[in-house]
Amino acid sequence: MPRAPRPRPAKRGAGVSPLRRLLVTLTSAAVTFSLVLALAGLWTLWMFQGPGPTAQGETTTVILRRGAGLPEIASSLEGAGVISSAPIFLAAAQATGAARSLKAGEYEFSSRQSMARVLDDIRAGRVVRHFVTIPEGVTSEMVVEILAANPLLSGVAPSPPEGALLPETYQIERGEDRAAVLQRMMDAHDEVLALLWSKRQPGLPISSPQEAVILASVVEKETALGAERPQVASVFVNRLRRGMRLESDPTIIYGMTKGRPLGRGIRQSELNRQTPYNTYQIDGLPPTPICNPGRAALAAVLDPPETDYLFFVADGSGGHAFAATYDEHRRNVERWRRIERARASASEAAAPPVDAPLSTEP
DSSP states (O other): OOOOOOOOOOOTTTTOOHHHHHHHHHHHHHHHHHHHHHHHHHHHHHHHHSOOOOOSSSEEEEEEOTTOOHHHHHHHHHHTTSOSOHHHHHHHHHHHTGGGSOOOEEEEEETTOOHHHHHHHHHHTOOOOEEEEOOTTOOHHHHHHHHHTOTTOBSOOOOOOTTOSOOSEEEEOTTOBHHHHHHHHHHHHHHHHHHHHHTOOTTOSOOSHHHHHHHHHHHHHHOSOGGGHHHHHHHHHHHHHHTOOOOOHHHHHHHHHTTOOOSSOOOHHHHSOOOTTOTTTSSSSOSSOSSOOOHHHHHHHHSOOOOOOOEEEEOSSSSEEEESSHHHHHHHHHHHHHHHHHHHHHHHHHSOOTTSOSOOOO
């Protein structure tokens, strides 16, 4: 007799509703997307916090100009090989809020430095620091020459009035305009002078801040020892009070060379030469400062110690011997002359004979 046909097995998924199949498909896609997103996030985090590109040297220098936007900064860093992805840097800066506080300037980034540290350096403004030092007692013309010789600066700086600058060490930026640096020096001078003038000793024979600068410039050129400035200032203040001439050698030199070193001693004829600056020949102060005095010299003339000194002369040790009377001063001068003669004799004794060879080598 014929066999009954076997029932066919049900197809897989038979009886599963279309809605359930859709949910399964969406769940699978969501898991896959989440996995991809997680991997992308890990890769982005690694790119941000992991080692950066290798520099050609130990460091890479990048200058971020003032006013540069975030896209320009990110592009500059990527172009210099500091970071490997400008879009990631841009996104990280926006996500962390650093985009609002990135600072312009010159930066040095070490080889393999992470993007996170690069962003932190720019946010904190850890720029390369350059400095220019203006020594006390230089003329304004010399200051302009110092700035002109600095290769980091740009532009041309005009020569300011004598005594209008404050000698100090100033921080500068690569590409900064020389005139702007000079203006900062003038502003610093005005600020210090205004403060010291407001606290000046009463009864000084100085009628204006400019006269204080003039006298301070003479004090500055008379001694290289900071500890002596108050005593030198007291000598000149005492002389002005008594109507005596200042009789300062540096004023003679300034009248002849505008502050350039003379390279020799002053001759008697130059002591008698009439110039507006020769305080052996004129009464009172010179018409302008003879250099740019520093903070200490300005403070010395505006608050000098009470002394009865009227004279001083070199003492052979790099300093000066001070005296209240002319007789005492003459003894100090004679002592200095003996030192000069002894040094000259020692120098002559150490010198080779005129006809002797300067070298024993063939």
